[in-house]
Structure formats: structure tokens, C-alpha cells
Amino acid sequence: MTNNNSKPQSPIQSIRQTYSASRSRTRSFLRHSGIVNACCLAALGLSSCSPQTPKTPTAMPQKAELSIPKPSEMKADVKVEGRLSTLLAMDIKKLGRQIPYTYSAGKISNSPGYEWWVSKHFAIKSDLPEAKVKLYLELLEMSYPHYVELFGAEPANIDNQRIAVVYGKSRASTRNTMLDDGFRRGVHKNAGGETMYYNRAGYSFPSSREQHQRYIVIHETMHAYHMALSGHSTWAPNWITEGLADSIASHVYYPERQQLAVMVRDRAPMSYLISGLKQFYAADKPGIAEINDDPALKRGLNFFIIHFLLSDPERAQYFAWFRDQLMAANPHSEATLPTANKLLKEVFPDWDQLEAAFQEYVKSQNSSFHIASGPWEQDGSAYWIRVQEEKQQPRLDIGINPKGELLSTMQNAVDFPGPLANPLIIPAAESQLGLLVKYQPGQLHRGQVGIGLGLELHPENQAYRKDYQVVKEETENTNDNKTSKNEKAKIKRPDYALDSYFPLWMKEGRYLVFEGPQYQAFALNPQLLDAMKKQNEKGAKLGINLSISNNSLIVELRSELNGELIKQRETISLSEEQIKRLRNSAINLLANNVSHRLTPYLQFPNNAQTPRSEGQTKIVSNPWQFVDMPKLQRVFRACLHEQNTELAKQCSDTLPTIYASLNNEHQQASATLSTLENALLASDNQDTLKQLAGLNNRLRYNRGKPQLLSEIAGDATLNSTLSWKQQEQNLDQSIEQSLSNHAVADLHNVKASTLNLKQKVNWKGRQFTITEEFENPGFDGVCMVDRNNLRDGKLQNLVKITGPYSGKTKGTLRIDVMPSQAVRNSVQTVDVEIAPYETKSFKQLFELNPDYKGPITIHSSANLDVDGEAIYLSQDQRINQ
Numbered sequence: 001m002t003n004n005n006s007k008p009q010s011p012i013q014s015i016r017q018t019y020s021a022s023r024s025r026t027r028s029f030l031r032h033s034g035i036v037n038a039c040c041l042a043a044l045g046l047s048s049c050s051p052q053t054p055k056t057p058t059a060m061p062q063k064a065e066l067s068i069p070k071p072s073e074m075k076a077d078v079k080v081e082g083r084l085s086t087l088l089a090m091d092i093k094k095l096g097r098q099i100p101y102t103y104s105a106g107k108i109s110n111s112p113g114y115e116w117w118v119s120k121h122f123a124i125k126s127d128l129p130e131a132k133v134k135l136y137l138e139l140l141e142m143s144y145p146h147y148v149e150l151f152g153a154e155p156a157n158i159d160n161q162r163i164a165v166v167y168g169k170s171r172a173s174t175r176n177t178m179l180d181d182g183f184r185r186g187v188h189k190n191a192g193g194e195t196m197y198y199n200r201a202g203y204s205f206p207s208s209r210e211q212h213q214r215y216i217v218i219h220e221t222m223h224a225y226h227m228a229l230s231g232h233s234t235w236a237p238n239w240i241t242e243g244l245a246d247s248i249a250s251h252v253y254y255p256e257r258q259q260l261a262v263m264v265r266d267r268a269p270m271s272y273l274i275s276g277l278k279q280f281y282a283a284d285k286p287g288i289a290e291i292n293d294d295p296a297l298k299r300g301l302n303f304f305i306i307h308f309l310l311s312d313p314e315r316a317q318y319f320a321w322f323r324d325q326l327m328a329a330n331p332h333s334e335a336t337l338p339t340a341n342k343l344l345k346e347v348f349p350d351w352d353q354l355e356a357a358f359q360e361y362v363k364s365q366n367s368s369f370h371i372a373s374g375p376w377e378q379d380g381s382a383y384w385i386r387v388q389e390e391k392q393q394p395r396l397d398i399g400i401n402p403k404g405e406l407l408s409t410m411q412n413a414v415d416f417p418g419p420l421a422n423p424l425i426i427p428a429a430e431s432q433l434g435l436l437v438k439y440q441p442g443q444l445h446r447g448q449v450g451i452g453l454g455l456e457l458h459p460e461n462q463a464y465r466k467d468y469q470v471v472k473e474e475t476e477n478t479n480d481n482k483t484s485k486n487e488k489a490k491i492k493r494p495d496y497a498l499d500s501y502f503p504l505w506m507k508e509g510r511y512l513v514f515e516g517p518q519y520q521a522f523a524l525n526p527q528l529l530d531a532m533k534k535q536n537e538k539g540a541k542l543g544i545n546l547s548i549s550n551n552s553l554i555v556e557l558r559s560e561l562n563g564e565l566i567k568q569r570e571t572i573s574l575s576e577e578q579i580k581r582l583r584n585s586a587i588n589l590l591a592n593n594v595s596h597r598l599t600p601y602l603q604f605p606n607n608a609q610t611p612r613s614e615g616q617t618k619i620v621s622n623p624w625q626f627v628d629m630p631k632l633q634r635v636f637r638a639c640l641h642e643q644n645t646e647l648a649k650q651c652s653d654t655l656p657t658i659y660a661s662l663n664n665e666h667q668q669a670s671a672t673l674s675t676l677e678n679a680l681l682a683s684d685n686q687d688t689l690k691q692l693a694g695l696n697n698r699l700r701y702n703r704g705k706p707q708l709l710s711e712i713a714g715d716a717t718l719n720s721t722l723s724w725k726q727q728e729q730n731l732d733q734s735i736e737q738s739l740s741n742h743a744v745a746d747l748h749n750v751k752a753s754t755l756n757l758k759q760k761v762n763w764k765g766r767q768f769t770i771t772e773e774f775e776n777p778g779f780d781g782v783c784m785v786d787r788n789n790l791r792d793g794k795l796q797n798l799v800k801i802t803g804p805y806s807g808k809t810k811g812t813l814r815i816d817v818m819p820s821q822a823v824r825n826s827v828q829t830v831d832v833e834i835a836p837y838e839t840k841s842f843k844q845l846f847e848l849n850p851d852y853k854g855p856i857t858i859h860s861s862a863n864l865d866v867d868g869e870a871i872y873l874s875q876d877q878r879i880n881q
Contacts, residue, residue: 076120085142107199156700184870195223219249232805243302254380268369276300372496381419424543434601447594458498531561803834807867
């Protein structure tokens with residue numbers, strides 16, 4: 001209901017109401033939080049669960065686990081500068097068949113041919129060669145700080161548990177290991193990987209594309225991280241779940257530097273920028289709310305929303321607040337989209353303005369890279385083709401001319417670091433374009449590589465690159481002298497063979513050939529050939545340097561032998577009109593029948609990936625590389641709880657100036673931020689102070705033991721009183737203790753469903769008290785527990801099955817008693833249907849055969865459809881009479 005006489009709310013007032021309304025939902029999130037994952041136990045079959053039982057097998061490490069290093073005992077030293085990670089040092093240990101403690105505990109098993117490896121935060125189960133496994137662990141540890149940045153938190157038990165990753169050597173191998181883990185379907189027919197809600201593990205297998213092999217493990221593990229953080233991910237629409245995963249997995253990897261650039265917007269292979277533009281114009285330019293409400297997966301559109309929201313510091317703060325509010329609301333899957341839609345419009349202060357800005361953002365996008373014909377791969381700044389049957393000349397267009405001018409209006413178009421200086425490439429001040437060719441070892445005289453100059457697109461191809469919409473042509477059939485249109489239109493795709501450019505080839509490592517208006521060819525001199533020949537077995541390197549004068553194209557070739565530069569200079573005469581075309585047109589990379597690495601040295605403007613935090617800190621993972629970003633987030637959230645006060649006005653006046661300073665005035669931004677923080681310390685609002693201090697309390701389970709994790713910014717004293725009421729004894733209990741930052745309080749054998757926390761905080765001279773109520777967590781999604789006993793001539797079987805996080809579970813439970821002659825009617829089945837978060841008990845009685853004396857084995861198995869996924873659970877128990 002709207003009161004037309006009321007005053008319009010300020011953005012901060014609106015957010016405060018959203019926050020207040022969400023507090024009643026916080027209990028639901030904490031109760032169902034998958035931060036707790038120790039309740040599922042290993043069984044002879046797949047899994048079982050017992051969240052409240054202290055003497056379960058998961059409560060203490062198994063003997064085999066004693067040799068597995070704890071996460072806290074392993075190193076993962078990563079330097080992070082914006083979206084760029086550099087691996088400094090890390091530990092990896094091979095475990096063989098030992099299964100480490102992960103967020104998939106009790107729901108993941110061994111598989112034939114597979115072994116386990118662990119790093120600090122991750123555990124990989126794989127049958128790949130060890131070098132590949134180590135590469136993927138390195139990529140994941142370099143990605144980890146960015147996972148934390150995008151979700152704003154670490155999983156609560158990450159200091160004890162690892163995130164499970166499964167990477168098979170083939171589709172068939174991955175299908176087998178998924179069957180071992182109870183997934184009846186196996187690998188999805190249209191996916192290169194999947195992360196399963198049932199056990200929070202990501203399953204991947206390699207495609208033929210090396211870029212995708214790296215992409216898929218970063219992508220799927222982000223889903224697993226998401227589920228380790230919150231138990232599941234169906235509380236978020238796919239523009240968050242898939243948008244974040246695709247955005248971070250859009251990467252450029254530098255193997256020689258051990259660097260990983262993530263969140264790359266503009267790149268050549270697997271361009272979500274181009275696919276996003278295709279989807280945007282094909283869907284008639286949808287807005288954020290429309291994309292949110294569409295359950296269909298549109299990866300490119302999701303990619304655009306994420307980059308749009310995170311490209312502006314104010315929008316990024318509101319997005320993080322929205323993300324956390326939605327996570328706290330924890331809607332069931334059928335309510336996710338409407339809940340997200342409602343929260344979006346409540347959280348962002350001017351929704352119409354945001355939608356308009358999104359439209360302008362997408363329309364301003366254009367790719368600097370176009371794969372006219374491939375298949376092109378990318379390692380760092382080097383491009384190469386996978387050798388396969390080529391229907392067209394492999395060609396990669398790059399939207400920059402030899403003068404170093406971007407042929408695009410998009411700001412910071414190329415957002416990953418360029419190549420390092422190389423003596424074979426003349427510095428940009430002296431040359432206009434360089435191409436470093438690194439030959440594959442032993443293949444110096446195979447195939448040809450080169451660069452195309454003066455690219456002119458055919459008018460149809462030029463039109464296509466404006467909105468990426470293919471032309472549909474209606475075809476006609478003549479039948480009985482009558483003309484009728486076909487039901488399906490013929491799609492006319494771009495034909496890049498119609499384009500025009502001047503190739504400059506290096507053929508067979510021996511000849512320089514210019515296929516321009518006047519064909520000109522040059523043999524490499526003996527000194528250059530000798531230098532490259534002596535490098536052949538390890539991979540020869542050749543620098544091709546181009547300069548354009550008024551009437552010629554000058555090419556200088558460079559190689560190296562024993563530290564001495566070997567050079568050859570050739571001049572190609574051209575007309576004035578041809579020179580003009582070369583100067584002002586895009587370039588392209590060319591290759592035939594070889595996978596030599598081609599690194600273009602282009603005079604790109606400074607881009608967003610340039611490190612700026614050198615010497616300040618090791619991890620600065622926000623795109624502005626602002627060291628005080630955590631403080632800015634706390635201050636922003638504290639401001640949301642102020643209304644109709646002088647502090648609210650000070651927030652409104654000051655925050656925009658801080659945002660504006662993040663591009664180039666970090667010192668000024670930090671000083672202004674500290675002034676605003678000090679002003680907010682005078683607030684009497686407990687919620688303001690709580691946000692300002694970054695106070696965060698979470699319940700978690702570690703090997704079946706409930707614990708309270710308290711976190712706060714900097715050093716502070718936390719005097720906590722935790723009280724609860726035991727369900728069984730109807731007894732009130734409480735504990736008191738002083739905690740420090742990142743403190744963990746053991747809650748011993750707490751079985752209560754509700755816990756109350758009263759916490760006194762002393763932070764920066766301010767003392768305040770907060771109270772919170774938690775539902776004691778212990779929910780782990782679908783689990784099965786089987787208990788059996790003999791009494792009064794009967795075998796009693798009791799099976800408890802827990803429902804999923806979202807969607808319904810239904811299927812069949814079957815109990816088999818063996819040997820069959822031990823009881824009458826040795827097989828019993830029952831239908832199962834369970835709602836989310838529900839636990840149902842199924843009791844079966846078997847009449848014992850008085851003539852049988854001996855051991856009895858009870859096998860319980862459940863074939864379940866869990867929110868559309870076929871799962872198999874089983875357990876065996878043996879009873880001796």
C-alpha cells in the first residue's frame with residue numbers, strides 16, 4: 001500500500017527498511033547454512049548423516065587421515081593486484097587413495113584409477129597426469145582470493161575443510177566417477193563440467209580446447225565454493241551463479257610468469273563479450289530485471305550484468321549488499337527469481353536510472369578481438385591455433401592499427417596485462433608493431449605464420465560486427481508451378497573469406513613473403529637461419545618488427561645466438577594509398593598447419609590490469625586496487641543504518657567523493673574515508689556500530705562439533721555470552737568467554753535448536769552490545785541414516801531420510817535382509833516423498849525365522865529424484881545373533 005501524502009524515501013532510508021525486514025529471515029539462513037557439512041558419514045554405499053550424534057565416525061579423524069596435512073599447515077602464497085594473481089609459493093601433497101576432509105564429506109568416494117591431491121584450500125580427485133593436477137591446483141589457489149572477493153566471505157570452516165574438485169581425463173572417466181558417487185545420470189550431455197548440489201563437488205573433464213580445460217575447473221570450483229559458503233546455490237538467480245562463475249573463469253593465464261588474470265572482459269577465445277552482444281540484440285535489448293526473471297541461461301547477458309555492477313565502486317557496494325540480503329533470505333528455488341527482483345529494486349536507490357545506465361553500458365561494449373576462423377587458443381599474450389582440418393584460413397582480427405590506436409570507443413578495452421619486454425622486439429617508441437614468434441620445438445620448418453595488414457571487412461561482415469545478428473534469408477520452393485516459402489529460413493552467417501588484407505608471412509622458418517599488391521619475397525640470411533636452427537630443439541624465437549614510412553613498409557627480423565642479436569632488415573615499397581590503408585586499418589594474426597606461439601606487441605593504452613599496489617600489500621583483490629576497500633564496505637554499510645541524522649547527510653555528501661577518488665587518488669580516498677569512519681563512531685545506533693566494526697558471528701560444524709566463529713575488523717575484545725535450552729533435558733545453559741578476532745568457541749555437545757548470543761564489544765574506544773539468535777545448524781541436504789536392532793523375535797529397521805535445500809525429493813526406499821531365509825518377506829519397499837529441510841522416518845519390521853542362527857546383513861538403498869537429479873544412496877549393516 002502506498003501513502004501518497006508521505007515524503008519520498010532517501011536511498012539510505014529504503015535500504016534500512018530492507019535490512020530491518022531481512023533480519024527476521026536471518027535465522028532461516030543460519031539454520032540451513034551449508035557452512036556445516038560434517039553430518040554426513042561414510043558408509044559402505046554412498047552416504048548417511050547424523051548431525052547431532054557426537055560419537056559419529058566424522059567426529060574424529062580416521063587413522064588414514066592422520067598423514068593428511070591440515071589446511072593451516074599448507075602454504076598458498078599468492079600476490080593479488082586487482083584482478084591479477086601471481087603465485088609466489090604453494091604446497092601440494094599427493095594423498096593417493098586417502099580421502100581428505102572436504103565440504104563433500106561422506107558424499108564423495110574413491111574411484112578406480114583416481115587419486116587425491118590437496119593444496120591449502122582445495123582437494124582434487126583425478127586420473128589425470130600429475131602435472132595437470134598441479135596446474136589446476138595452482139589455478140585454483142590463484143583464483144581463491146577472487147572467490148572471496150566476489151562473495152564477500154570465506155566458508156566458515158575453511159581452516160579445517162577443503163573444497164572438493166573432481167577432474168576426469170575423459171567424459172567416460174568422469175561419468176564413471178559420478179556413478180561411483182551416486183549420481184545415476186552421470187555427465188550432462190551438454191556440459192564440460194557440473195557442480196552437484198547433493199555433495200557440493202565440481203566434476204569436470206577436458207575438452208579439446210586448452211583454454212576451456214582451465215576455464216572449466218575455475219568455473220565449476222566457483223560453484224563448489226558458493227555451496228561450501230552457503231550450503232547450496234539455488235537462493236540466487238543464474239545471473240549471479242553462472243554470471244560470477246563465467247566472469248571469473250574468463251581468464252588469461254601466463255604459464256611462464258605463474259600469473260592469472262581473472263574477470264577478463266575483452267579477450268579472443270570464448271568471448272562472453274561477443275556472445276553477450278548477440279543475446280542482447282537478439283532479445284531486443286533486455287534490462288536487468290527482465291534478465292533476472294528469465295530462467296533460461298543466457299551466459300553473455302549474465303556476464304554483462306556482473307561486469308556492469310562491479311565496474312563502478314558505488315554499484316559494487318550496493319551489489320554486495322544485495323547479494324548478502326538475498327543469501328540471508330534464502331528463498332526456495334521457485335521463489336528465487338521474484339525474491340531477487342524485489343530485493344534488487346529495494347536495494348538499489350534509483351532503479352530506473354540503473355536500468356538506463358545498464359543499457360548504455362552494454363551498447364558501449366565492443367570486442368577488440370574477433371576470431372574470423374580458428375580454432376585459436378591463448379596463453380598469456382601469445383596466440384596459437386590447434387592444428388586440425390582447416391576449412392578457412394585461420395585468422396584472428398585485433399582491433400588496433402599499427403599506430404597503436406584502438407579501433408573501438410570502449411574504454412580500457414584490453415583488460416589484461418601485455419607481454420614483457422623482449423630484446424627481439426624493438427621498443428614501441430622506435431617501431432610501430434612487433435610480433436614475437438616462438439616456434440614449437442623441432443618444427444622450425446613446418447607451416448607458416450604471419451600478420452595481416454590493412455584489413456578491410458566486407459560490408460556484410462562489417463554490418464554483422466555492429467550487433468552480431470546473422471541474416472535470415474527466406475528460401476523458396478517451386479511445386480506444381482506454385483511458389484511457397486519454406487518453414488525454416490536459411491541463416492546466412494559471416495563469410496570472412498570475402499574480406500581483404502595484405503598477409504606478411506614467415507614461411508617454413510626460411511622465407512619472408514609479402515602477399516600485397518606487389519608480391520615480394522626474401523630469404524632469411526645464413527646468420528639468422530643458423531641462429532634459429534641452433535634453437536630448434538627447444539623452440540626457436542624470431543622477432544618481426546614493422547615500421548611504416550611514407551612510401552614503404554620496413555621489416556626487421558631478429559633472433560639471438562649466445563646473447564648476440566642477429567638482425568635482417570628488408571624494405572617493401574608501397575604506394576601512398578596503400579600506406580594510408582596500412583596505417584589506419586586493423587591487423588590480424590595468421591597461421592597454417594602449425595601451433596607456433598604468436599605474441600603481438602601492440603601499443604595498447606594502459607589498462608585496468610596494470611598493477612598499482614606494488615609494495616603496499618599482498619592481496620588487494622578489488623579492481624581499483626584500493627587497499628582500504630574492506631573499510632569502505634564497512635563504512636558504506638554503517639551509513640545504510642543512519643537516517644534523518646547529521647551522520648546520514650555526511651554519508652551522502654562524502655561517499656561520492658571517495659568513489660570518485662578510487663581511479664587515481666587513493667591516498668586522498670583513504671584520508672576522507674577515515675574521517676567519515678571516525679564521525680560514524682559517534683553514532684548511538686547499535687547496527688551502525690556493528691557494521692562499522694565488521695562484526696560477524698557464524699555457527700559452523702567441524703567434524704560434527706558445533707562451533708561459534710566470531711570475526712571483527714582489526715583487534716578488538718569480544719565478551720560473549722551464549723545461552724541455549726537443551727531440548728531433551730529442558731535445561732537452560734550458558735557459557736561466557738572473551739574472544740578475539742577470528743576466534744572459535746567450541747559449543748561442546750549442544751543439541752538445542754535455538755542459541756542466543758549476547759556480545760559486548762569494545763572497538764576503537766566505543767563499547768556496545770549486540771544480541772543475535774541462531775538456529776543450531778546441522779543440515780546437510782539429502783542424507784540417509786539406517787539403524788537396526790533385534791527385539792522380541794523381530795528385526796526392526798529404521799531409516800531416516802532428509803530432504804534437499806530446494807525442490808522436492810521422491811523415489812523408492814528398499815530394504816533387503818540377507819540371507820533371505822533369516823526372516824520372512826526379506827525384501828520390503830516403500831515410496832518416499834520429502835519436502836526441503838524435512839526429515840522423514842521409515843520403519844520396517846521383519847519377523848525372524850526361528851530356525852536361522854547366524855549373522856544378518858541389512859542393505860538399505862534409495863533411488864531418489866532430488867530436485868530433478870537422480871541419486872542413489874545405500875548402506876549395509878551387519879548384526880550378529
